[in-house]
Amino acid sequence: MLNTLLTKAGAGEKIAMLTCYDATFAKLLALAGVDVLLVGDSLGMVVQGAANTLDVTMQDMIYHTRLVAKGASATVIMSDMPAGSYEHDKTTALTNAQTLIAAGAHIVKIEGGGDMVETARYLVENGVPVCAHLGFTPQSVEKLGGYKIQGKTEESAQIMLADAQAMVQAGVDMVLFEMVPAAVAAHITQHIGVPTIGIGAGAGCSGQVMVLQDLLGIYTGTADKAPQDYKAPRFAQNFLQQAGSVQQAVVDYVQAVKAGSFPEDRHSY
Numbered sequence: 433m434l435n436t437l438l439t440k441a442g443a444g445e446k447i448a449m450l451t452c453y454d455a456t457f458a459k460l461l462a463l464a465g466v467d468v469l470l471v472g473d474s475l476g477m478v479v480q481g482a483a484n485t486l487d488v489t490m491q492d493m494i495y496h497t498r499l500v501a502k503g504a505s506a507t508v509i510m511s512d513m514p515a516g517s518y519e520h521d522k523t524t525a526l527t528n529a530q531t532l533i534a535a536g537a538h539i540v541k542i543e544g545g546g547d548m549v550e551t552a553r554y555l556v557e558n559g560v561p562v563c564a565h566l567g568f569t570p571q572s573v574e575k576l577g578g579y580k581i582q583g584k585t586e587e588s589a590q591i592m593l594a595d596a597q598a599m600v601q602a603g604v605d606m607v608l609f610e611m612v613p614a615a616v617a618a619h620i621t622q623h624i625g626v627p628t629i630g631i632g633a634g635a636g637c638s639g640q641v642m643v644l645q646d647l648l649g650i651y652t653g654t655a656d657k658a659p660q661d662y663k664a665p666r667f668a669q670n671f672l673q674q675a676g677s678v679q680q681a682v683v684d685y686v687q688a689v690k691a692g693s694f695p696e697d698r699h700s701y
């Protein structure tokens with residue numbers, strides 16, 4: 433299933449990815465043509481009501497991966513490895529990654545560049561497909577000093593390119609960029625041999641991902657922000673407003689990604 437998707441992406445078809453945390457939405461999203469269901473640790477915020485992703489556990493990820501797999505048996509499922517499940521040693525990372533695969537994931541996502549390359553290589557060598565998440569990495573929100581665009585300077589953009597290339601050398605199947613200048617993400621996409629997925633990273637990526645709640649205009653804030661104080665991220669778009677039904681909103685998102693009409697410049701940096 434993953435190989436078929438990678439072949440399509442290699443032939444130039446854009447990949448439409450959305451986060452998904454349960455069986456009902458998994459079914460709906462799969463029927464609407466979403467290529468990849470991301471069981472994101474963003475569930476910490478949008479399902480569990482936390483301020484960030486840091487307290488999401490392996491048990492949470494296993495549970496939600498199982499639910500999504502129950503709802504969509506013929507769609508690629510990517511599961512986030514939660515904070516603390518892979519950074520410390522690669523043997524633990526492999527055990528946890530294999531547990532997510534056993535729960536129904538086809539590929540796991542880990543955050544970080546240089547210092548995570550050997551972990552990615554170890555997972556791949558042991559048969560676990562990996563997506564590398566670069567740019568703004570939510571599990572490092574405290575270290576990064578908040579939600580900040582990454583790769584804005586020439587030097588940091590070069591480091592990001594080198595990280596992406598090292599990850600591809602290590603065998604990852606995809607690279608995801610979050611909050612990266614559009615020109616930087618497009619340049620890296622042209623210089624690595626695997627599909628890239630963007631969120632706040634411009635239209636030059638091979639595909640796009642959005643948090644499902646953002647697509648549906650559900651902006652209820654987070655644990656540390658009341659709804660009236662919460663500002664939706666620049667890269668979010670409420671597709672439901674125009675669509676009239678949840679199913680149609682997702683279909684519209686998929687079509688917009690495939691046609692290259694989403695994201696627009698106003699969603700990018």
Ligand code: KIV
Nearest residue numbers: 451472473474631641
């Ligand atoms: O957890 C998540 O939803 C993610 C996306 C923001 C890419 O990692």
